[in-house]
Amino acid sequence: MDPVVVISGGGIIGNYISSRLKLNSIQSIVVEKELRNIEYKHNIRTLTLNSFSKKLLDELDIKIKYAEIKKMRVFDGEGSGKINFSSDQIQEDALSYVVFFNDLQKKLQEIENERTVYETYIKDIKENDSENFCEVLLSNNKLLNAMVVAGCDGRNSNVAKIAKLDEIKQNYDQTAITFTANAKLEDNHTAIQIFSDKGIFAIMPCPAEKNGPTHTIVWSIDDEILDKYEANQFLKDYLGYFEKKLGTKITIHSEVLSFKLSSHSFKNYVAGRKVLIGDAAHSIHPLAGQGINLGFADADAFCEEIIAEYERTANVNHKKVLKRYEVRRKTFNELMLRSMQIFVEIFKSENLYMRLLRNIGLSSVNETSFLKRFFINHASGKNKI
Numbered sequence: 001m002d003p004v005v006v007i008s009g010g011g012i013i014g015n016y017i018s019s020r021l022k023l024n025s026i027q028s029i030v031v032e033k034e035l036r037n038i039e040y041k042h043n044i045r046t047l048t049l050n051s052f053s054k055k056l057l058d059e060l061d062i063k064i065k066y067a068e069i070k071k072m073r074v075f076d077g078e079g080s081g082k083i084n085f086s087s088d089q090i091q092e093d094a095l096s097y098v099v100f101f102n103d104l105q106k107k108l109q110e111i112e113n114e115r116t117v118y119e120t121y122i123k124d125i126k127e128n129d130s131e132n133f134c135e136v137l138l139s140n141n142k143l144l145n146a147m148v149v150a151g152c153d154g155r156n157s158n159v160a161k162i163a164k165l166d167e168i169k170q171n172y173d174q175t176a177i178t179f180t181a182n183a184k185l186e187d188n189h190t191a192i193q194i195f196s197d198k199g200i201f202a203i204m205p206c207p208a209e210k211n212g213p214t215h216t217i218v219w220s221i222d223d224e225i226l227d228k229y230e231a232n233q234f235l236k237d238y239l240g241y242f243e244k245k246l247g248t249k250i251t252i253h254s255e256v257l258s259f260k261l262s263s264h265s266f267k268n269y270v271a272g273r274k275v276l277i278g279d280a281a282h283s284i285h286p287l288a289g290q291g292i293n294l295g296f297a298d299a300d301a302f303c304e305e306i307i308a309e310y311e312r313t314a315n316v317n318h319k320k321v322l323k324r325y326e327v328r329r330k331t332f333n334e335l336m337l338r339s340m341q342i343f344v345e346i347f348k349s350e351n352l353y354m355r356l357l358r359n360i361g362l363s364s365v366n367e368t369s370f371l372k373r374f375f376i377n378h379a380s381g382k383n384k385i
């Protein structure tokens with residue numbers, strides 16, 4: 001039977017969408033270009049889920065290990081600016097939840113295995129206005145008819161290329177390095193983020209594992225600093241600064257992974273029956289840990305629109321459904337992207353007035369309860385993003 005939705009990309013967002021549609025009796029097929037049994041190396045990379053993303057996973061009964069963040073401290077390493085958040089301030093159990101990327105990816109892939117074709121990609125999509133579907137040609141030369149093609153294939157989305165959508169790219173000239181570590185912070189539920197000329201350094205609790213590390217670190221550094229160093233020497237020279245600021249020894253537990261940082265977005269998310277969702281549509285700086293949460297909020301809006309329409313008409317009026325999805329998500333995602341760009345610029349600046357402004361800014365928000373509540377509610381996902 002032909003699927004209602006063909007999903008390009010069996011990452012977290014593509015597999016989540018497929019599972020949610022299945023729960024609502026809507027057929028989908030996931031087309032994933034990588035191997036079925038990808039070798040998952042040790043857990044290193046983590047994701048910070050807000051409570052809304054966690055709720056979506058709970059509704060699918062996804063059970064993986066989480067570390068709860070109940071308190072968050074953000075401060076300027078070179079100044080006096082600081083801001084503290086706590087889950088008590090929004091009457092929630094936690095501000096956010098740290099999961100290992102591999103745990104979540106693997107769990108969702110297991111659930112979607114039977115609906116996934118691996119080592120395959122979409123070669124072409126043919127649309128004809130007089131038909132109620134489009135023709136999707138796969139790299140294994142199979143042809144599928146689908147009402148919608150969802151591009152969940154990450155940065156460099158194949159669906160975006162086939163749809164010839166206009167991309168806007170920005171390079172941050174920064175690299176993120178990430179690793180797990182052992183450290184002794186005030187408790188097991190506090191995350192700390194330090195802004196400094198040695199980069200933006202975030203240390204968060206790790207999901208508990210036997211003989212596992214206590215913390216995960218995501219550290220964004222200007223490329224002009226990194227270019228001067230050999231990787232190990234950089235860690236030796238710079239980690240000490242943060243150890244001093246945090247008052248703890250940080251012992252690296254895992255391999256150190258690095259990612260070039262850039263952001264991208266599209267003028268439109270939709271072209272005919274083709275639509276972009278999650279990192280395929282946008283990517284942002286990891287400093288606010290919101291990448292996957294924007295993806296989940298996209299996926300939720302897309303599923304809500306398709307499910308409501310399909311339940312009513314056993315059909316998908318793609319023009320109506322996809323337009324609604326785009327209207328619900330694009331403006332907010334763009335706002336988030338721009339805010340992150342401004343944030344990165346302010347914290348990169350060497351200008352004395354800028355530094356003063358960011359210190360006053362952070363501390364003022366800290367002391368203004370309604371502003372603080374606004375930020376916590378958004379970051380934690382209590383206000384649907």
Ligand SMILES: Cc1cc2nc3c(=O)[nH]c(=O)nc-3n(C[C@H](O)[C@H](O)[C@H](O)COP(=O)(O)OP(=O)(O)OC[C@H]3O[C@@H](n4cnc5c(N)ncnc54)[C@H](O)[C@@H]3O)c2cc1C
Pocket residue numbers: 008009010011012013014031032033034046047048049120121122152153154155156157158176177178218259277278279280286288289290291292293294295
């Ligand atoms: C260092 C770093 C730290 C991060 N930390 C956080 C964090 O703390 N919190 C957070 O919310 N986010 C974080 N992010 C962002 C987060 O990882 C992404 O937003 C998320 O993984 C996007 O999921 P996705 O499913 O949309 O895309 P992806 O994870 O990119 O998945 C895309 C899938 O599509 C497949 N694919 C690609 N091309 C094709 C093709 N042509 N055909 C078929 N399949 C294809 C890929 O193999 C993959 O399986 C971080 C990112 C980085 C780089």
